[in-house]
Amino acid sequence: MENAVKRIGVLTSGGDAPGMNACIRAVVRSALGRGIECVGIRRGWSGLINGDIMPMDSASVSRIINRGGTMLYTARSDEFRTEAGQQRAVNTCKLLGLDGVVAIGGDGTFRGAQELSKRGIAVVGIPGTIDEDIVCTDYTIGFDTAANTAVECIDRLRDTMQSHERCSVVEVMGRHAGYLALYVAMAVGATAVLVPEVPYDFEHQVVEKIRRARLGGKTNFMIVVAEGAASGIAVGDEIRRELGLDPRVTILGHIQRGGSPTAHDRVMATRMGVEAVRVLAEGRSSRVICYRDGRIIDMDIDEGLRMQKTLDPEELAVMETMTGV
Numbered sequence: 001m002e003n004a005v006k007r008i009g010v011l012t013s014g015g016d017a018p019g020m021n022a023c024i025r026a027v028v029r030s031a032l033g034r035g036i037e038c039v040g041i042r043r044g045w046s047g048l049i050n051g052d053i054m055p056m057d058s059a060s061v062s063r064i065i066n067r068g069g070t071m072l073y074t075a076r077s078d079e080f081r082t083e084a085g086q087q088r089a090v091n092t093c094k095l096l097g098l099d100g101v102v103a104i105g106g107d108g109t110f111r112g113a114q115e116l117s118k119r120g121i122a123v124v125g126i127p128g129t130i131d132e133d134i135v136c137t138d139y140t141i142g143f144d145t146a147a148n149t150a151v152e153c154i155d156r157l158r159d160t161m162q163s164h165e166r167c168s169v170v171e172v173m174g175r176h177a178g179y180l181a182l183y184v185a186m187a188v189g190a191t192a193v194l195v196p197e198v199p200y201d202f203e204h205q206v207v208e209k210i211r212r213a214r215l216g217g218k219t220n221f222m223i224v225v226a227e228g229a230a231s232g233i234a235v236g237d238e239i240r241r242e243l244g245l246d247p248r249v250t251i252l253g254h255i256q257r258g259g260s261p262t263a264h265d266r267v268m269a270t271r272m273g274v275e276a277v278r279v280l281a282e283g284r285s286s287r288v289i290c291y292r293d294g295r296i297i298d299m300d301i302d303e304g305l306r307m308q309k310t311l312d313p314e315e316l317a318v319m320e321t322m323t324g325v
């Protein structure tokens, strides 16, 4: 069975995430260790459509385990959403003699992987996104680094906010998901957090929290806003209007997506990369690598994408407790 797989491709797609390089390295080196050739596909699905490739050997992934970003570049491709684009990608796989593709990315990337596997190409997905919004896995590569970067930035803001007794509104990434915001808010001891999963209620989520903090003796306030919940600037304006404070708004933006990956991200990326190659080498397809209950496993992509995920109610309740006093 294992000998059937001779050559695979690896790509990164969607928003980049720290640890993607460590994952590429693991895919390439574990494939080589099995006698499988590995081809790098640049610029995600659009690279597969256009045959944008680079040869990968062991040396090609030297000195990248500690680097953020992705050496293969990443992209979002509208063409790949079309049947014609997907067929072109299939043709590239046939032309290059690829027996499988490892796609490192988020949920969108996995939907693309589904389409490709329906067309007969073996694909295994690895979750790489700072949003941690992939339903079937407890962890996505990049989350830990992004969270620690955001925490470090907010700690710096807190110093100056305390000195000036100000209110700070910090917008963190998460277009559709509040995992990062909630985690970071808990880690910095925020006064309030706004996430897209909870309907926006300024009075309850912001005014009451700031009031309680003030009555408890605080004179500086940290409001963490996931970009998908509200705009940090709009929240700042509302605080100024309704409470008479003079908040400073900081949008952390892409700062959160860069930087050297934490040890946790490097280790998870390495474990997931090795597992993806094992799954492909065993001749399996349409799988996604997941971290569940403390173990790395693989799951059917359709099944994985069908699962419903919401913010952990226990985490939300803890945050409510900590901001309610």
Ligand SMILES: Nc1ncnc2c1ncn2[C@@H]1O[C@H](COP(=O)(O)OP(=O)(O)O)[C@@H](O)[C@H]1O
Binding pocket: 013, 014, 015, 045, 075, 076, 077, 078, 079, 080, 081, 082, 105, 106, 107, 108, 109, 110, 111, 112, 113, 115, 129
């Ligand atoms: N339903 C879909 N069908 C086919 N391809 C898709 C689909 N959704 C997303 N993709 C492809 O995956 C790419 C990355 O998805 P995106 O949502 O931008 O990032 P992420 O993978 O990080 O969630 C898209 O640009 C598109 O090429």
Ligand SMILES: O=P(O)(O)OC[C@H]1O[C@](O)(COP(=O)(O)O)[C@@H](O)[C@@H]1O
Binding pocket: 014, 015, 016, 105, 106, 107, 108, 128, 129, 130, 131, 173, 174, 175, 176, 227, 257
């Ligand atoms: O890089 P862009 O296009 O500005 O996208 C920003 C978005 O990408 C993310 O960083 C990651 O999202 P995806 O993994 O789904 O691409 C979001 O948190 C953020 O909203």
Ligand SMILES: [Mg+2]
Binding pocket: 014, 106, 107, 108, 129
């Ligand atoms: Mg996504």
